[in-house]
Amino acid sequence: MRVLIALLLVFTVSYGKNLKLKDTPPELSNYYPPKSGKMEFLELMHTLSVSMTGVVVNVREKDWENAKKWAERLQRNYLRIGEMVGKWDKLLKKKEMEAVVRAVKEKNPSAVRMNLQTVGKSCVQCHKNYKLSAKVKFHSPDFTGMKLEDPVSGMKYSIEDYMKAMTDDMKRLKVYSIDGKKDRARRAGFNFIKRFEGLTQMCGECHTGKKSEDVYFGIDVEKRVTALREAVVNVDVIRIKRNLNWLSENNCGKCHNVHETPYLLREKFGRKR
Ligand code: HEC
Ligand code: HEC
Ligand code: HEC
Structure with missing residues (x-):
């Protein structure tokens, strides 16, 4: 069985297509x-x-x-x-x-x-x-060198570090709430919400007006954040999960499709242009 899997791997790897992009002069x-x-x-x-x-x-x-x-x-x-x-x-x-x-x-x-x-x-x-x-x-969007003020620590973070910190809050909230460690769950939950709301500080760097911002931070999202806050206060595991999943799909995931994927592609050309 193991041999078979190894063989399959070799096959998929050797037949996989490599994307090559020729750099422009x-x-x-x-x-x-x-x-x-x-x-x-x-x-x-x-x-x-x-x-x-x-x-x-x-x-x-x-x-x-x-x-x-x-x-x-x-x-x-x-x-x-x-x-x-x-x-x-x-x-x-x-x-x-x-x-x-x-x-x-x-x-x-x-x-x-x-x-x-x-x-x-x-x-x-x-x-x-x-x-x-x-x-x-x-x-494509260029996040190179962009900094966000972290509402939790008050420090300036790169987009990558900010995203990591926010994701860490999200995962801790899940773990602590499932483990019944209520105080820790609440701390992680409130930090997550602060960081989540702090994301909008960057939109204006590239977008003028609030129209684009409303796509990922509109009224539906606000309602979910309110519901999440309530669930965090009560350490309600089911509602925490439900609201986090909704936000992941409708905020994080959608924003990543539009901004992160092309940005990761852009980074392949290096920082210099
Ligand atoms: C502007 C829209 C935007 C929103 C909204 C957004 N992200 Fe991101 N995210 C990005 C971009 C851009 C990057 C790539 C940053 C980089 O590589 O420097 C990224 C990268 C990440 C990464 C990878 C970090 C790494 O290790 O390279 C994680 C994890 C992540 N985001 C989590 C989240 C979560 C969780 C949410 C929602 C709660 C979220 N993001 C919301 C734009 C967004
Ligand atoms: C030596 C390279 C080169 C030649 C020759 C060239 N183009 Fe282009 N063309 C480009 C590049 C690079 C782009 C992408 C520019 C961008 O998106 O900013 C482009 C984009 C375009 C676009 C925009 C398409 C889109 O998807 O947005 C049109 C229309 C176009 N070219 C027409 C022509 C026509 C007509 C000719 C020939 C008479 C021509 N080009 C010759 C390099 C070239
Ligand atoms: C580094 C620059 C940059 C940042 C920061 C940025 N965007 Fe964008 N965004 C772009 C680019 C580039 C596009 C592609 C379309 C374009 O060229 O306008 C885009 C597209 C979008 C779109 C697709 C439709 C539209 O409005 O063009 C939405 C929605 C959007 N961004 C929302 C946001 C939100 C919300 C934030 C803040 C959380 C954000 N963006 C932060 C550069 C950025």
């Missing part, structure tokens, strides 16, 4: 916060995409004047990829891009199509290699 970060106030590279991408549609629809409608305008705009912006990120210059199909502009001037739809397709392939190829990496690096 360092220059790319010049076009995203915090280095830039805007997302210039992403804006460039949307301009490219619109220009491409501009060429296609105008060629189809034989509006050659406007087709030329969009083809030149496409070329100008396509070349900017290499100007912004030197390392990516060699990935561009510059000759074919030039040929698109020429074919539009010569009013040759099939030559436009053929060369545009090659240009389009260069878009797809780069997206395959780098788009997910760019999204993880530049669009």
Whole structure:
């Protein structure tokens, strides 16, 4: 039996797929916060995409004047990829891009199509290699270096340490209440609630307004916290468990899906950007 399990393990491990994310060239970060106030590279991408549609629809409608305008705009912006990120210059199909502009001037739809397709392939190829990496690096929440004031000790904690302390309270509350150690259970329970409520101090670092905060700390959650507090005072094991489980699912779990998972992925690229 043991051998079988060991074999199975070997199989699952050797057939498991490894996720590989190619890091983006360092220059790319010049076009995203915090280095830039805007997302210039992403804006460039949307301009490219619109220009491409501009060429296609105008060629189809034989509006050659406007087709030329969009083809030149496409070329100008396509070349900017290499100007912004030197390392990516060699990935561009510059000759074919030039040929698109020429074919539009010569009013040759099939030559436009053929060369545009090659240009389009260069878009797809780069997206395959780098788009997910760019999204993880530049669009996921960044908790690096963030501190929270711990309402129990009054000290500044990293997010990780804060989460650990709060989880520890939660587990102690369960253990002590089941063991019938009422005073300890109450202390752990009140500490948990304090730390739980203290979580909202960080939302404003990244979100403006209270709308996002209300998703995880709205009226339903407040009701549960009130119910939990009551259960802690009475050391009511069943109600403690029920309310903690609800909070785990609706607060901790949901917030982790949105914030922790992409953040852990981001950390794979290291602290430097
Ligand atoms: C902002 C939304 C948010 C909420 C709400 C939240 N967490 Fe977290 N949690 C995070 C983030 C972000 C991390 C990753 C921190 C890191 O790795 O530096 C994390 C990490 C953790 C970890 C892993 C710590 C480690 O050892 O790396 C635990 C355990 C945890 N949270 C427990 C909880 C519990 C229990 C709750 C609810 C009572 C909760 N969290 C609520 C965002 C949240
Ligand atoms: C050398 C690399 C590279 C080339 C070439 C390239 N892109 Fe991109 N593109 C990216 C990266 C990286 C992203 C992700 C940017 C982000 O999310 O901030 C992106 C994102 C996009 C997006 C946004 C999609 C989304 O899911 O949000 C569009 C639209 C787009 N590109 C269009 C184009 C078009 C059209 C071309 C070709 C004419 C092109 N791109 C060529 C690297 C490239
Ligand atoms: C480090 C920055 C950061 C912190 C701190 C943070 N968030 Fe977020 N949050 C994000 C990012 C990034 C997204 C993805 C969507 C976006 O870009 O706005 C997001 C998405 C969300 C969403 C999904 C829908 C929406 O509103 O965009 C909710 C809800 C949310 N956060 C709630 C919270 C709450 C509640 C807290 C505090 C406990 C919190 N966040 C703390 C960065 C953060």
